[in-house]
Amino acid sequence: MTSYRYPGEQIILALTLFLVLAVIAVTAVATLCGSALFVMVMLVVSFVLNRSHHNELIESAHPVTPQTEPALANLVGDCAARLQAGPVGTFVAPGNILNAYTFGLVKPQILVVYAGVFRIMDADELRFIIGHELGHVSLGHTWLNSLVGGMAGIPSPYLAAVVLYFAFRWWNRSCEYSADRAGLLACGKPEKAASALIKLAGGASALRSAQGWQQALHQIEAEDDHLENNLRAMLSTHPMTVRRLDALRRYAASPEYHRLQDQINHVHPI
């Protein structure tokens, strides 16, 4: 009862399906080639930006060497040895900013610590901060961030671009938890890792008095009580301090941390 079918209907259907598949294949290949090209462009842009950043830094920052800053060079070398981070170039940048960062696509990567950090941190807290940054270097976050971070900008439909943005931020925050663990392993003192994070969040006012310290603690503890803060945290490269402190506390209580810390202390005692 189907012999009345118009001749060629099925062939036309087969041809149509073939064309649909061909269009999908061509689009996929074009997207793949476009994305590969984008990654290559990002790589070149990263190299150029890194080089210009490095040149700017050399003009404004102070290089740390065993001759210019023996104590700091020794501390960085010690932390690098404990974390097996390999050689890094260290610079102290002027300014009261409470921050440190690393950059560079190839070894030796560059560690930059702002002068403000030295004004408020003691030697153990400094070990945590430098260890945190060296953790980013050892775990490959420094070069990955330049390269993979750029990939978040791959031209994509609006919703996909939002998904990529959130995914990369999520990865950024997970890197921070890993780097905090490295900082703890470098300094070996959970209470100093915690006080360094509290000082970074509370700033100079946390140090002025016992009351200032309590106020900073109170603010940190209340951070995740508000929905607005929780939403903002999803867009941030860094987790909230309260979560970093909790994560560090849990890691410091784990057998895994004690095993690794004992191993590091045995080879490179502080």
Ligand SMILES: [Zn+2]
């Ligand atoms: Zn970090």
